[in-house]
Amino acid sequence: MQASQQMNFPVPGRVLKAVLGALFATWLVFALAITWGGVSESFFLQFTGNSAAIAHGEFWRLFTAPIMHLPTGSIGHILGTLIGLYFLGSSLESTWGARRFGWFLFWSGALSYAVQFAVSLLLPARIVGHLMGEYYFGATPIIYAIAIAWATSFKGQQVMLMFVMPVSARALIWITVGISLMVLIAGGQTPSGHLANFAGMGLGYLLGGASPSPLKRLLLRYRLASLERQIDSERRTRRNRGARAGLKVIAGGRDDDPKNHNRPRKNGMLH
Numbered sequence: 001m002q003a004s005q006q007m008n009f010p011v012p013g014r015v016l017k018a019v020l021g022a023l024f025a026t027w028l029v030f031a032l033a034i035t036w037g038g039v040s041e042s043f044f045l046q047f048t049g050n051s052a053a054i055a056h057g058e059f060w061r062l063f064t065a066p067i068m069h070l071p072t073g074s075i076g077h078i079l080g081t082l083i084g085l086y087f088l089g090s091s092l093e094s095t096w097g098a099r100r101f102g103w104f105l106f107w108s109g110a111l112s113y114a115v116q117f118a119v120s121l122l123l124p125a126r127i128v129g130h131l132m133g134e135y136y137f138g139a140t141p142i143i144y145a146i147a148i149a150w151a152t153s154f155k156g157q158q159v160m161l162m163f164v165m166p167v168s169a170r171a172l173i174w175i176t177v178g179i180s181l182m183v184l185i186a187g188g189q190t191p192s193g194h195l196a197n198f199a200g201m202g203l204g205y206l207l208g209g210a211s212p213s214p215l216k217r218l219l220l221r222y223r224l225a226s227l228e229r230q231i232d233s234e235r236r237t238r239r240n241r242g243a244r245a246g247l248k249v250i251a252g253g254r255d256d257d258p259k260n261h262n263r264p265r266k267n268g269m270l271h
Contacts (some may be wrong), residue, residue, distance in 0.1 A: 008060065010085060010086065010087065010089045010090030010091060011090060012089070012093070013090065013093035013098055013101070015093055015098045015102045015105075016086070016090060016093050016101070016255055017086065018059075018090045018232055019085065019087065019089075019105060019259070020082055020085060022067065023067055023069070023078065023081060023082065023085075023139065024078065024082060026067050026068065026069075026154075027129060028072060029077040030044050030058065030068075030071035031071040031072065033071075034071050034072055035071070035151055039164040041071075041072075042159055044068065044071055045135050047061065047064040047065070047067075047134065047137075048061065048062050048064070048065050048068050048135040048136065048137035049062065049065040049113050049117065049136040049137055049193075049196075050134060050135050051117050051120045052122065054117050055117075055121065055203075059190070059232065060159050061112045061113075062110050062114050062117065063109075063110050063111075063232035064176050065113050065136060065137045065138075066109030066110065066112075066113065066137070066138070066139050066141070066142060067109075067139065068138065069081060069137070069138050069139070069191075070138075070191060077191060080143075081138065081139045081142075082098060084143040084146065084147075084176040085139070085142075085143065085160065087160070088143075088146045088147060088150045088159065089101070089146055091150070091154065092149060092150060092208075094151065095153060096210075096211070097230060099209060100211070104145070104149065104207050104208070105142055105146075108141065108142050108145035108146075108200055108203045108204065108205070108207060108209065109134060109139060109142045109200075111130035111203055111242060112142070112145070112192075112196040112197075112199040112200040112230065113136065113141070113192075114201075116132060116136065116195035116196040116199060117194065118173065118191050119195050120132065122197070129153035129160050131184075131193060131194045131195050132189075132193030132194060132195055133189055133191070133193065134194070136191065136192055136194040136196060137192065138190075138191045139190055139192075140191070140192040140196075140197055140200070140202030141196040141197050141199060142200060143200075144176055144180070144197050144198075144200040144201045144204060145200040145201065145203050145207070145208070146207050147172055147173075147176045147177065147201075147204065148171065148173060148200075148201050148204030148206065148208060149204040149205070149207065149208025149209065150169070150208070151170065151172045151173045151176075152169070152204075152205060152208050152209040152210075153208055153209055153210060154168065154243075156168070157168050158171055159172060159177075170174075176201065177201065179203075180194070180198065180260075193243060201210045248268040
């Protein structure tokens, strides 16, 4: 990117401003309520992801989990989310437009946790315990999705990581994936869960990039192939119908019989 576009101090669009404000306000309300208002942390957990609860029909947790962040003990969780969204999301919104960017944030969060929930039902409990906690929440999967989407949208450009370190788009992908793998190998836990984080990376690739996104291109190819198969099927049906009826195609407007070549014509017609 040019010096003026290196995202040192990007200007967020209206969607990003609303998201940043909503995330901070949600954290602030729960932090004040639990720390100073005497509200039980169990109330906070009602809005987080929990596979057992979701399996019993509480599907709304998949949509509220991305906006919940640790309300007590540390501000690193919410602060890292706000910084990541601010520095990487601003240029995506200005390039994609508010509509696409807003839907990207929504679906990358909800679908990441949906994937984690679905996979947790298939794996043994012992393995699930290493991949995620009983409750999972936070916008970290969205941050990972934005990082991959940014890298695939701005190939060959740089972003200022941690305010001072210029990082290329390709390096950003390696850093994002590499750090996540190292934390997983070391047995570390994240509030969001490892499965959701890796799902966010995958969604960042599928839903990100230049327009149309890889997922949309795949769907368009599938639709085109379906239409071609439908056309071929209709052609075969017409041919088979004609063959069953015993019909033959007779060329019109032609006179290929040599016997007619020497017959006298009148006004261009044989007689």
